[in-house]
Amino acid sequence: MLIGPLFRMSEKKGTSFEAKRFTEILAAMIPTTFTGLSVCIMFAANQFNMGAEGGIMLGAFVSAMAAIYLPLPAGLHPVVAVLLGGLAVGIVMLIPAVLKAKLNVSEMVCSLMLNYIIMYVIKFMMNTYLADKSKGQIMSYPFRETSVIAPIVNNKIFSGSKLTWGFVIAIIAVILCGLFMYRSRWGYAIRMIGINQDFSKYSGMNVAGTIILSQVVGGFLAGAGGGIEMLGRYNAFSWSALPGYGWTGITIAILAGNNPYMVPLAAFFMAYLSKGCDLMATYAKVPAQLISIVQGVIFLFFAADQFLSGYKQKLVVQSAQEEIARENAMKAQEG
Numbered sequence: 085m086l087i088g089p090l091f092r093m094s095e096k097k098g099t100s101f102e103a104k105r106f107t108e109i110l111a112a113m114i115p116t117t118f119t120g121l122s123v124c125i126m127f128a129a130n131q132f133n134m135g136a137e138g139g140i141m142l143g144a145f146v147s148a149m150a151a152i153y154l155p156l157p158a159g160l161h162p163v164v165a166v167l168l169g170g171l172a173v174g175i176v177m178l179i180p181a182v183l184k185a186k187l188n189v190s191e192m193v194c195s196l197m198l199n200y201i202i203m204y205v206i207k208f209m210m211n212t213y214l215a216d217k218s219k220g221q222i223m224s225y226p227f228r229e230t231s232v233i234a235p236i237v238n239n240k241i242f243s244g245s246k247l248t249w250g251f252v253i254a255i256i257a258v259i260l261c262g263l264f265m266y267r268s269r270w271g272y273a274i275r276m277i278g279i280n281q282d283f284s285k286y287s288g289m290n291v292a293g294t295i296i297l298s299q300v301v302g303g304f305l306a307g308a309g310g311g312i313e314m315l316g317r318y319n320a321f322s323w324s325a326l327p328g329y330g331w332t333g334i335t336i337a338i339l340a341g342n343n344p345y346m347v348p349l350a351a352f353f354m355a356y357l358s359k360g361c362d363l364m365a366t367y368a369k370v371p372a373q374l375i376s377i378v379q380g381v382i383f384l385f386f387a388a389d390q391f392l393s394g395y396k397q398k399l400v401v402q403s404a405q406e407e408i409a410r411e412n413a414m415k416a417q418e419g
Contacts, residue, residue: 118309119333137330138199143169143307148321151231173307181299248316
């Protein structure tokens with residue numbers, strides 16, 4: 085029912101146009117899957133780091149520079165460029181992570197401010213040093229052909245498809261993140277600290293180190309996603325503003341319940357919704373802002389759940405206390 089409309093038979097258009105739309109949805113999942121995984125790991129540790137938005141832009145920028153200025157062979161070039169993008173963001177995420185772990189500075193405020201610092205530093209570098217002055221807009225020099233991430237399919241049906249091998253890498257990243265969170269002691273520590281930080285501290289866990297680890301790993305994923313998106317979809321760096329993938333990643337993490345294995349489903353839902361809104365805006369005159377309204381409603385329900393969680397806990401404690409009081413009263417009467 086969900087993807088059926090993408091493959092409708094049509095005498096005029098045939099099936100190729102609809103199949104191409106489906107590949108466009110899968111391609112749109114690539115960056116948001118990485119930002120969704122990034123936010124999942126950080127939120128699982130109860131670290132409300134919003135740096136995935138700036139992180140994916142910084143990862144794309146660093147990978148783009150590596151694609152332009154590093155002369156490497158074809159098989160190795162995109163791997164090195166993406167890893168450099170991920171490492172750059174992981175290092176930058178040390179700033180809110182260390183401030184939170186050592187000085188208890190709000191990681192939410194710090195990471196939000198960091199997003200705009202990253203954006204304006206990149207704009208300064210592009211405007212001043214790195215732009216190709218022969219172009220009519222602010223953009224970098226073209227990438228080397230050896231750095232490009234190739235499309236998965238390239239035939240008449242999917243001609244011009246933006247679905248690259250980055251999609252396969254994203255699925256592999258989902259599996260690895262799931263194993264990391266549910267089959268490793270580091271993932272266990274992250275989840276336990278997210279559930280009860282005080283208990284984790286008194287049980288001997290390295291709370292400060294785990295907080296830093298969660299944010300650095302999350303930053304690496306966001307940066308790698310930006311590099312894969314840049315080298316797979318573009319031939320030069322031209323981003324002049326935050327792309328929005330990080331904010332969508334927060335919505336995806338909320339929908340997935342901070343479960344990495346559920347991120348692809350949530351990412352597909354958001355990509356399908358975004359594509360559907362674009363088509364409705366074109367053919368049915370439905371406002372394109374509908375996707376923003378849906379995201380806002382999701383955030384509203386998430387905020388309501390967090391707001392009511394404390395009240396729910398008080399009710400549980402009160403109920404338990406009343407039950408203990410009744411048992412004590414019954415024992416007193418029997419005695």
